[in-house]
Amino acid sequence: MTPNISASTASNKAEFYQDLELQIQGVTDGQRNWVTNLANSSALIYHGLRAVTEKPINWVGFYLLDQSVPSTKQALILGPFQGKVACTNIDFGRGVCGTAAAEARTMLVKDVHEFPGHIACDAASNSEIVVPLVLDGRVIGVLDLDCEVTEGFDEVDQAGLEVVAKYLVQACDWRGVI
Numbered sequence: 805m806t807p808n809i810s811a812s813t814a815s816n817k818a819e820f821y822q823d824l825e826l827q828i829q830g831v832t833d834g835q836r837n838w839v840t841n842l843a844n845s846s847a848l849i850y851h852g853l854r855a856v857t858e859k860p861i862n863w864v865g866f867y868l869l870d871q872s873v874p875s876t877k878q879a880l881i882l883g884p885f886q887g888k889v890a891c892t893n894i895d896f897g898r899g900v901c902g903t904a905a906a907e908a909r910t911m912l913v914k915d916v917h918e919f920p921g922h923i924a925c926d927a928a929s930n931s932e933i934v935v936p937l938v939l940d941g942r943v944i945g946v947l948d949l950d951c952e953v954t955e956g957f958d959e960v961d962q963a964g965l966e967v968v969a970k971y972l973v974q975a976c977d978w979r980g981v982i
C-alpha cells in the first residue's frame with residue numbers, strides 16, 4: 805500500500821513534531837509490521853528533522869529487544885535506521901541506549917563525552933537522545949538519534965519523540981521482538 809503523505813512544510817521544531825505525528829499515522833495506516841513501520845518512521849524523522857533544524861543529525865534508528873539472548877541477560881539488537889553502519893548489539897545498562905532501556909526513561913545527552921560508557925558507533929557524534937519504547941510496562945526497544953554537534957537535541961525533541969515512541973508501540977505488531 806502506498807502511504808498518502810506529503811513532505812513536512814514545518815518551519816520550526818514544535819510544528820515539525822506535530823506534522824510528524826500525522827505523517828507517521830499516515831505511513832502506518834493499514835500497516836502493523838514493525839520492521840516496515842520503524843523503517844519509514846526513521847526516514848521521516850531523519851530527513852524531516854535535518855531539514856527543519858539544519859543540524860547535522862547523523863543517525864536516527866531503533867534498537868529492539870534481542871530474543872536470541874537468554875532472558876536473564878537482556879540486550880538490544882540493531883533495527884531499522886537511517887545513517888551509517890552502527891553497532892549491532894548493546895546490553896541493557898550499557899551506553900546511552902542500554903541505560904535508557906534499563907532505566908525505562910529518556911536519556912537527553914547534550915555532550916556524549918560526558919556520558920560514562922557512551923558507545924561511539926560513529927566518532928563524529930557529539931550529542932544523542934534515546935527514548936525507550938515501552939509496551940505494557942516493559943521496554944521492548946529504543947529510538948536513538950545522534951547529532952554531530954553538542955546540544956543537538958533539547959526538551960522539544962524529547963517531548964516530540966516520546967509521543968512518536970508511544971504511538972509506534974501501539975501501532976505495530978511486535979512478533980519476533982516480544
Ligand code: SME
Nearest residue numbers: 890899900901922923925
Ligand atoms: N551511542 C549509542 C550507541 C548506538 S549509536 O549511537 C547508533 C550508545 O551509547 O548506546
